[in-house]
Amino acid sequence: MTQLTQISDARPAPRDRAPIAQVKGRRLAVQSFGLTDRGRQRPTNQDQFVTAVLTRALGVQQTSLPQSSVHYADDRGHVFIVADGMGGASGGEQASALAVSAMERFLLNALRWLLTLNGAEQANVLHDFKAALRSVDASVCAAAANDPGLHGMGTTLTMAYSSETDLFVAHVGDSRCYLYRDGALQQLTHDDTLVQQMVESGLLPKEKAASHDLRHVITNVVGGTTPGVQAEVHRMSLYPGDTLLLCTDGLTGMVPDDRIAAVLKACRSPRDACEQLARLANERGGEDNVTVIVARYS
16 A cells, blocks of 8 residues: 655645744634534444643642632643544444543643644654554554454544644544635545555546445554554644544545535534534435544634
């Protein structure tokens, strides 16, 4: 498989936007919401998701001053993760839960530098996210090796981390991260699937990919039958007005990109967008668990 690994930070500013030099260092306000739904045909839900805020906090144990017991610094980062497990009745659910928990621990331990990134450290973030996914992969494989009933369990994992105007994306599998900007929806991640390989090699027309019988065959997962994972990472700049969408294939397998874009345009809040997208996926068949996170920046 040809693995896509991109490091991109030179995205041109959209028309009628301030140059990034004027936006850089600005704390963008973030509104986000996430949900997961079992769908209409699956007996269990093997998807997991997280929306979180990383902060510097001071926990006051005792004081003579009338004040809050916890003080937060201005620095903060926003974390969004989706994972879609696979592997038997319980293996997929355990794999996705283990992977998400392991990524949370990595982010918590990395807090000391994630909130104060300079130019050189931003490049290191991408390498560290790759290393984190390799560690998560090893953890899932080790858990499967200790329980024969979990043999081969695996999961997709797509994570977005933003701090001020910087966005970092780490990805494995066929869950997706999209950017909705100025009315256009752009898929930031690459689908690690056999069908995608066939499209890229010219063996399958792109318009037939969504309905192909092998569209669910994933070629790169966290865990699975073979240890070792190839993580895709990106870095880019965010602008006021941008919207991020993270989702599992329970959404994208049921709802085409143009309908997703229409919902993101029409809905006033991230919660409304998530609920409408999940509802559309179920109305169109609900063949898989569907998980959606929407984050809006202003």
